[in-house]
Amino acid sequence: MSKDAPIRPSFRQLQYFVAVADHGTFGGAARALAVSQPSLSKLLAAMELELGVTVFERSSRALKLTSAGEQLLPRARYILQEVREFRAVARGAHGLFGDKLTIGVLPSIGAYFMPLANRSLHFLYPKLRLAIQEGSTVQLLEMLKNGRLDAVVGTPTNDPDIESQVLFAETLYACAAPDDPLSAELGPVQLSALSDKPLLSLSSDFRLTAIVERLAEEAGTYVSREYQGASLDAVRQMAVMGAGVAILPSLYAFAEAVRDPEFVVRRIEHPNAFHEIALHWRRSSPLKTDCLELAKHLIDVKKEIRAKRTTAFQ
Structure with missing residues (x-):
């Protein structure tokens, strides 16, 4: 190989390889990288040719990694990570x-x-x-x-x-329907006051829900599995409709209460009610x-x- 020959695979080829693996489509990866799909496809095909392996199994219905692609992907991520950190350290003197x-x-x-x-x-x-x-x-x-x-x-x-x-640490707040007795008062609320209603939280993917589950156990109630929200807004709306009591972190609760004066939230008075x-x-x-x-x-x-x-x- 000539001393002037480019190193293969190139940084850009590795970047494209990881992007396609993450997005699952050439089109999605191309949009995320702000490049044309033909250019991306051509560069990856060249990488596969140079390596002598196929990294993606292409079909009209799906795109998935081959066995070789699965082995190479974590190594490509590691190389990209090291290059990013190398650049960040080199630029570190600037901020x-x-x-x-x-x-x-x-x-x-x-x-x-x-x-x-x-x-x-x-x-x-x-x-x-x-x-x-x-x-x-x-x-x-x-x-x-x-x-x-x-x-x-x-x-x-x-x-x-x-x-x-x-x-x-974010303090946790309770939010109930407007006609619920909990919404008739302001100020802190004791955990025991939540014992007669299900608690509402995010899906189990979020660790906040594990905290809410522990609070529910202490209160003698449970976390609803029928009404698990994908967002804090969704959890709040479920509470407003009467599905239970939403448990919300303070950043969200405070910002929404300032934005909407009709939104009643009460701080939970308990040593474990924090996030x-x-x-x-x-x-x-x-x-x-x-x-x-x-x-x-x-x-x-x-x-x-x-x-x-x-x-x-x-």
Whole structure:
């Protein structure tokens, strides 16, 4: 091979390979990468030819990895992860994470915390751009471990491959139908007052639901399996319709109560009625210093949000 010959497979070929595997279609991967589908297909076909293996089994109905593709995919992810971190370290002298951070967050964090955090970080690091992916902590940590994310804001984990920094704890609030006796008062509510109704939460993919299940057990009630929401908005609407009592984290509860004065939520008076949030990164990542700095900024943002709360939400 000539000393000037390009290294094969190229970074771009690996990037395209992983994108197609993640999206399940050439079209979806092409749109995500902002390239034409023919260009993507051509580059991957060239990679397969150069490697002498087929990585995707193509048919009119589905696209799936071959046995060789399944073996190569985690290695491709690892290489892309190492290159991203190599670039971030090289750019580190210019600011936090260089110029881009790909971060996974819980839905309540994404909608009710990250907009303010993004503004704060942009003020401190004008060149930094955040790419945000929402999901459950379980889903996001898997993406973190395989290199698709740089960091995750989610619930605590004992995973030995992950390092973490606790950020804050969200107090949990109860929301019931407007004609429910629980909605006739303001102020804290005792856990015992929830004993005669099912509690409503997200699907079991979210660790918040495990907390709600423990609270339900202490209250002598249960978490409804018939009405599990895909979003906090859905959980809230189910409660408003009388299906039970929604248990909501404070970021969501406070923001919605400010937006809608008719929305009644009451803080649950119980030592276990909280939802702890932490920042996670790979233990092997060279970006630990940046992650710890980011954690400090996120903690400051939460203090800013807390300072704006009215007396009813203290």
